Every structure is written in C-alpha cells, then in structure tokens.
Amino acid sequence: MVHDAEYPKESILIVGNSQTTGFNPINQQFGAFFITFILLRETEEILDCAVSVTLETTGRFIRGLFVGRRLVHDESLVLADVHNRYFGSSQKAIVAAYRDAIKKYKEVTAPKKTVK
8 A cells, every 4th residue: 555645754643623603604514623743753743734624815924823832842932823814703712722633742752651
C-alpha cells in the first residue's frame, strides 16, 4: 500500500473539544465545537488546523490564528489574537477547545511512568 503523507512522521494530531453557547449554527450542525491540530511533537509548531464551523471563511480565519504558532509556548499570543480579532459567537468555544488541546498535548507528551 502506498501512502502520500501530507504531514511529516514527526507530526501528531490533537483534538480540542468544547461547547458553543445558545442557538449557534455549529451546535445545530455538529453538536459540539472542536479544533483539530496537526503539530510537530517536539517543537509544538502547529502545521495545520481545522475547526467545526459552518462557513469556510470563518474556518480559514481561525486557522490563521493558529498555524505557525507553538501550541503551548505561544498560548498568550494566541489568546490575545482570539480576543482582539475574533468577534464571532464562538469566541469562548475557541478558547476552551484550544485549552483542551493544550491539556491533551501535555498528557500525550508527558514522560511515561514505569511500573516497578
């Protein structure tokens, strides 16, 4: 079987989940809000991301807030951009999903404890 890998072997996929508020089209279509990140395990650099939004333009805009940043190290920069540039009804959901992704990344990359 031949695979045309779009992402390097050193990359990992992390999904951050959250909920949107009230009557939001995202809730109607997906039932939840999530951001999928493709990043390099060692450097945390975000290579790509996708979000559960209803409009392609919104997805591209949100993608631009993350790609090229480091998931954990650039948290304050990312959050400042979300708060200062994104004024859609899912702003809080983006922040919550992003923080959930950081939590999962830390779990995945934490040194494994060995049982003696």
